[in-house]
Amino acid sequence: MNEQTEGRRGFEVSSIWIPLRISLLFMVLCGIIYPLVSTGAAQLLFPEQANGSLVKDRSGQIVGSELIGQNFTDPKWFQGRVSSIENNAAGSGSNNYGPSNPDLTERTRAAIEAWKLQNPDVPVSQLPLALVTNSGSGLDPHITPQSAMVQIARISKLTGEPAAQLEALVIKHIEGRDLGLFGDERVNVLKLNLALSALLGE
Amino acid sequence: MDILQMLVVVFLLVLLVKPLGTYVYHVFSNEANRLDKVFGSSERLIFKIIGLKRREGMGWKKYVLSFVATNFILAAISYLILRLQHALPLNPNGTGSMEPTLTFNTVISFITNTNLQHYSGESALSYFSQMAVIMMMMFTSAATGFSVAMAFVRGITSKGQTIGNFFEDFVKAHTRIFLPLSFVITLVLVALQVPQTLDPTLTVKTLEGAMQQIAIGPVASLESIKHLGTNGGGFFGVNSAHPFENPNPLTNVIQILSMWALPASLPYAFGLFAKNKKQGWVIFTAMMCLFIVFLSFAYTSEKTGNPALSALGIDASQGSMEGKEVRFGIAQSALFTTVTAAATTGTVNNMHDTLTPIGGLVPLAEMMLNVVFGGKGVGLINMLMYAILAVFICGLMVGRTPEFLGRKIEPREMKLIAVAILVHPFIILVPTAIAFMTDLGQGAITNAGFHGISQVLYEYTSSAANNGSGFEGLGDNTPFWNISTGLVMLLGRYISMIAMLAVAGSLMSKRHVPETLGTFRTGNGLFTALLIGTVLLIGALTFLPVIVLGPVAEYLTLG
Numbered sequence: 001m002n003e004q005t006e007g008r009r010g011f012e013v014s015s016i017w018i019p020l021r022i023s024l025l026f027m028v029l030c031g032i033i034y035p036l037v038s039t040g041a042a043q044l045l046f047p048e049q050a051n052g053s054l055v056k057d058r059s060g061q062i063v064g065s066e067l068i069g070q071n072f073t074d075p076k077w078f079q080g081r082v083s084s085i086e087n088n089a090a091g092s093g094s095n096n097y098g099p100s101n102p103d104l105t106e107r108t109r110a111a112i113e114a115w116k117l118q119n120p121d122v123p124v125s126q127l128p129l130a131l132v133t134n135s136g137s138g139l140d141p142h143i144t145p146q147s148a149m150v151q152i153a154r155i156s157k158l159t160g161e162p163a164a165q166l167e168a169l170v171i172k173h174i175e176g177r178d179l180g181l182f183g184d185e186r187v188n189v190l191k192l193n194l195a196l197s198a199l200l201g202e
Numbered sequence: 203m204d205i206l207q208m209l210v211v212v213f214l215l216v217l218l219v220k221p222l223g224t225y226v227y228h229v230f231s232n233e234a235n236r237l238d239k240v241f242g243s244s245e246r247l248i249f250k251i252i253g254l255k256r257r258e259g260m261g262w263k264k265y266v267l268s269f270v271a272t273n274f275i276l277a278a279i280s281y282l283i284l285r286l287q288h289a290l291p292l293n294p295n296g297t298g299s300m301e302p303t304l305t306f307n308t309v310i311s312f313i314t315n316t317n318l319q320h321y322s323g324e325s326a327l328s329y330f331s332q333m334a335v336i337m338m339m340m341f342t343s344a345a346t347g348f349s350v351a352m353a354f355v356r357g358i359t360s361k362g363q364t365i366g367n368f369f370e371d372f373v374k375a376h377t378r379i380f381l382p383l384s385f386v387i388t389l390v391l392v393a394l395q396v397p398q399t400l401d402p403t404l405t406v407k408t409l410e411g412a413m414q415q416i417a418i419g420p421v422a423s424l425e426s427i428k429h430l431g432t433n434g435g436g437f438f439g440v441n442s443a444h445p446f447e448n449p450n451p452l453t454n455v456i457q458i459l460s461m462w463a464l465p466a467s468l469p470y471a472f473g474l475f476a477k478n479k480k481q482g483w484v485i486f487t488a489m490m491c492l493f494i495v496f497l498s499f500a501y502t503s504e505k506t507g508n509p510a511l512s513a514l515g516i517d518a519s520q521g522s523m524e525g526k527e528v529r530f531g532i533a534q535s536a537l538f539t540t541v542t543a544a545a546t547t548g549t550v551n552n553m554h555d556t557l558t559p560i561g562g563l564v565p566l567a568e569m570m571l572n573v574v575f576g577g578k579g580v581g582l583i584n585m586l587m588y589a590i591l592a593v594f595i596c597g598l599m600v601g602r603t604p605e606f607l608g609r610k611i612e613p614r615e616m617k618l619i620a621v622a623i624l625v626h627p628f629i630i631l632v633p634t635a636i637a638f639m640t641d642l643g644q645g646a647i648t649n650a651g652f653h654g655i656s657q658v659l660y661e662y663t664s665s666a667a668n669n670g671s672g673f674e675g676l677g678d679n680t681p682f683w684n685i686s687t688g689l690v691m692l693l694g695r696y697i698s699m700i701a702m703l704a705v706a707g708s709l710m711s712k713r714h715v716p717e718t719l720g721t722f723r724t725g726n727g728l729f730t731a732l733l734i735g736t737v738l739l740i741g742a743l744t745f746l747p748v749i750v751l752g753p754v755a756e757y758l759t760l761g
Contacts, residue, residue, distance in 0.1 A: 018369055019271040021252040023342075026376065027279065030427075031338030034381065038388045038423035042398035049395045052404060052418050052446070063409050067395060067445040068416055070408045077410070081528070090403060090415035091324050092440040094525055096555040096675030098653035099508045100756050104524065104556075108511055127516040129507075130523040136443030136552045142528040144520065181207050183451025184531030193409055 057194060065089075069141045070190055075118050076158040078143070078151050078196065080189045081131055082111055085138040094134045108132055121153045142186035145174050159200055169195055204505070204533035208497065211455055211537060218463045219486065223470025229378045230352040230371060231475070241377050248373050259364025262707030265353055266700050268368035269346050276342055277313045280335045281305055284327075293328035294402035300326060307684035312339035314695035315347055315577055317428075317435030317548050317670035318661075318687060320679040324417040324438055329400055336435060337424050341384075344431025345375035347580055350699050351468065354583050357706025358607060359476040361714065365706055379464075380430060387426035387460055394456075395449040398422040421446050429461035432577040434548030434670045442538070442551040443527055454534050454551060461547040465575040468582040476607055480725035485585050488733045492574045493544055496564050501536040503560035509760055525556030536561070543568035546577035548670030555649070555657065555673040559757035562673070563749065566660055569667035571741045572626060577668060583702050585733075587619050590705075592729070592736040593722060602722045608714045615705050622701040627744040629690045630666045634659050634748070642682035648675040652759065656752035661687060666694040 042050040052065045064070055069080045069087045080087070084095045097104035111132040116124060131147040148170045156163040173192045177183050228235050249257070260268065284300045287293060300308065304320055311318045312335070323332065349371035357365045392398050397418050404416040421437045425447055428434060434441070442448040442457060469489065473482020505521040512518040521532040530538070535552040542549050543565030554562060568574050573585045590606050594616055597604030604611040637643025637658050647654040657673040664671055665687040672678070678687070715721075723729065 016271070018252055018254055019268065019275050022369060022372065023272055023275040023279065025248065025251055026342055027276070027334060027338050030341035030376070030381070031334035034341075034384070035333040035337055035420050035423045038385060039398050039400055039420055041385075041389060042392040042422060045389065046392045050392050050398045050422075051401070052397045052399070052416065053395050053449075054404075054406070057409070062406050064406050064414060065404075065416055067449050068414075069445075070410070070414060071412065072410060074410060088415060090417055091322060092417075092438045092444050093322075093674075094440070094553055094556070096553055096648065096673070097524065098555055098649035098657075098673075098675065098756070099510065099522070099524075099558050100651060100653050100760050101649045105510050105514070108514060112514060112516060124516055128520060129511060129516055129518040130520055130528055132516065133511070133524040135523075135527050136525045136550075136556075137438075137440045137445060137527065139445055140527050140529075141445055144528055146517070177203070177207075178451040178455075181203070181210060182455050183207075183529050183534050186528050190409065197409065 055190060055194070058198060063194070064190055066188060066190060067141055069139045072189070072193065076155055077193045078148055078155065078189055080143055081140050082107070082134045083138045083140075084134050087139055089139055092137050092139055094136055094138050119150070119154045121157075122150050126150050141188055141190060143189055145170065145185055145187055148173075148187045148192065155196070161199060165199070166196075169199065204501070204531070207533050208501065208537050211458055214459060215462055215466055218459065219467045219470050222463055222467035223474065223482070226379070226464070226467060226471040227474040229374055230366075230471075232366070237378060241374075245373055245377055248377070249370075252369065254369050257367045257370045259362075260367055261363055262353075262357065262365055262703045265365055265368050266703055269350060269372075270696070272368075272372070273313050273343075273346060276339060277309050280312070280339060281309045283335050284308060284331055287328045287331045290328065290330050292330035292333070292400065294400070295328070297326065297328040297331075303681040303684035304679060307688045310688045310691050311670065312336060312433070312435065313343050314668050314691045315343040315431070315433060316665060316668040316691045316695070317433045318665055318672065318691065319435050319439075319670070320684055322439035323436060329419055332424065332437065333420065337427060340424070340427045340431045340433040340435070341376060341380050344380060344427070344433065345372050347577060348375045348379070350703065351580065351582055354586070354702050354706045355472050355475045357703070357710045358586070358609070359472075360710065362710060365703070365710065380427065383430055384423070384426040387430065387456065388422045390456065391422040391425050391453055394453050396422040396425055396453060397446050418446065425457070426460065428549060429457045429547060430464065432461050432465060432545045432547040434542065436549065440550075440553070442549045443553065445527075448551055450529055451534055454530055454538060457549070458538055458541050461545045461549065462541050462575065465545050465577060465581055469585070472582060472586070478607070478725060481607070484725055484730050484733070485582070485589065488730050488737070489573065489575050489581070489585065491730075491734055492571070492737070493540065496544070496568055496574065497537065497540040500540050500561050500564040501533065503558045503564075504532050504536050506558070508558055522556075522558050522561070525553035527552065539565055540568070542671060543669060544574040544576070546572070546580065546667050546669040548664065550671050553674060554660070554671055555675040559753045559760060562656060562660075563753040565671065566656070566663055566753065567741070567745075567749070569663045569669050570630070570745045571737055572667045573737055580668065580698070583698070587622055587702060587705075588737050588740070589724065589733055590615065591619055591623070591740075592732050593724060595736065596732055597722050600722070602720055605715055605721055606724060608717065609709045609712045610715055614708055618701045618705045618708075622698040623740065625693065625697045626666055629693050630659070630662045631748065633662045633686050633690055637662075637686070640682070642680070646677040646680065646683060648677060652752055652756040655748075656756065659748060659752050662690055665690040668695050
């Protein structure tokens with residue numbers, strides 16, 4: 001009788017203490033040691049990447065991250081995709097318009113009209129849908145190669161650079177599929193504009 | 203090229219199944235093996251610290267008690283940390299305390315491996331919370347799921363009274379699987395440009411001279427366990443669509459494989475436990491067939507695009523790019539969506555709210571079935587549950603005794619399985635109906651019409667399936683949504699787990715019946731087909747009406 005109660009009490013004690021201890025231990029292991037060791041190793045081995053792949057201009061000034069899209073309001077620059085958050089990377093997000101949402105059609109139509117005004121020389125049938133839609137993150141740093149090509153006529157007119165030279169610049173900046181297979185071809189808008197700025201001698 | 207790159211990823215996955223499945227088997231078989239040399243000493247130290255003297259086997263009730271107690275304590279401490287994060291260290295951006303119902307939701311969301319996020323990581327969590335709460339629960343909830351799945355498998359494949367020791371399983375899942383794998387993948391991701399730093403939000407002067415703020419942090423270490431543990435909660439609000447979380451197609455493929463490989467290798471590990479590899483492959487094949495069908499629907503629908511936008515006279519040949527990233531394109535987006543819903547990870551690399559109606563139906567349907575690979579262990583448990591159901595139905599139809607792996611299936615097991623199967627639609631459909639009937643629920647809908655129905659349905663399906671992705675337009679950070687989805691996540695996780703461990707406990711104590719001519723064979727192609735049929739039949743009977751009201755109606759009216 002005595003032995004039995006003791007055995008039972010032993011079970012109850014262990015059924016609280018072990019879960020408590022295991023919880024605290026793994027909180028420290030997985031929640032503190034693991035991320036801190038990861039951070040240390042990452043900073044030691046790959047400092048550039050670990051700190052956000054920052055991009056500098058020719059004067060050595062940091063102008064952003066190559067991974068994060070920027071606003072280009074001046075039409076002489078290549079422009080990125082629609083961003084409902086104005087590329088403010090303190091947050092992230094999109095409008096989350098469902099496919100049947102009238103606001104989606106409305107916003108896209110307005111973007112197309114704005115495009116037409118700035119690019120009267122390019123037929124609208126060549127305008128890629130990707131350029132006038134919102135990316136998932138609202139921070140997409142890329143556009144499709146075609147989205148860059150259709151902007152050449154406008155930029156050439158505004159900057160006086162020959163179209164052929166701009167086209168060569170875009171082609172030079174097309175990033176292929178990863179390992180030649182995965183994902184899509186793309187152009188990094190910030191890098192392209194940095195090159196354009198160098199070309200313009202700014 | 204699109205189809206080729208998707209097939210290559212599927213092929214890589216298939217290559218991983220056997221080695222990973224074998225590895226998992228050796229971790230949990232508890233037979234002495236070479237791994238003990240590598241991990242044995244650190245594990246013994248851990249056992250000593252937690253006071254686990256003897257690692258004796260547990261009956262199913264004690265196993266349940268142990269994992270529930272551990273999960274409860276983890277959740278309670280996490281709740282305190284989130285509420286007090288403003289006063290805790292590692293808070294360079296000065297993030298404030300989290301609101302109570304949101305904290306309730308967040309804690310349940312992560313301890314149940316759901317990772318539904320009603321907050322945005324950039325603004326609502328300090329780095330300490332991201333680490334000590336979010337990353338920590340990503341490990342522990344995955345390890346809990348894995349342990350329970352292994353206990354279930356032991357139960358239905360062995361004889362005796364015990365299904366293993368929870369604490370031993372839990373420790374080994376960490377030391378031999380999640381911690382080492384996460385560390386390696388973290389470093390690979392950093393090499394491929396995912397940030398990992400404790401510096402606060404950056405401010406830079408852009409090329410045009412404007413100031414831009416860029417949120418950053420220890421992203422890579424969260425990314426790796428987020429996928430390996432099929433958790434899915436992002437560091438940033440938009441999850442793996444964010445260029446810092448998922449900077450290029452290569453990281454995308456790595457993330458897909460890290461969330462998919464472990465769940466996909468579990469059927470093989472099950473085959474090893476059952477000493478019947480064929481049975482493992484039958485389960486795997488059934489899952490893969492369903493997966494391929496879902497993937498084809500998602501890809502075709504997204505590639506075809508949104509007719510409302512195609513009608514605007516521009517070049518829409520690329521497909522539906524709203525809510526998607528250029529670097530991934532349609533193929534890597536559709537593949538990611540199909541995998542995240544299959545593995546119940548819930549990470550997203552494109553916004554599911556913006557998917558075309560049929561494209562959005564794919565993750566919804568996968569979560570409703572909840573058997574296509576599934577999260578850490580839960581998918582395997584569910585598929586085995588359907589396998590037992592299929593055996594039962596077919597056995598009755600052809601007049602053979604329903605047996606599975608040499609055990610008779612009797613009323614007690616069927617009752618428990620019926621409970622586990624019915625809970626899922628119940629906790630999806632009832633709250634969905636309640637949300638539509640109340641202003642509190644309706645107020646969150648941001649896309650009018652049929653799409654609004656899908657938004658609400660998706661939220662509860664995702665909670666019940668412990669997936670955690672969302673039709674993110676839904677304005678869901680309100681007490682109504684925080685509490686209702688919190689309860690759904692709790693029920694979705696623990697009821698089926700407990701019911702299935704009870705089934706395991708009951709099957710294990712049965713006498714082994716030798717296979718005879720009268721036994722219904724479960725290791726062949728016919729049974730694979732029957733299994734798929736059972737899954738689809740039950741799924742269709744339960745969910746077709748509500749699917750017709752949401753995605754199907756939207757598809758038909760979109761023109």
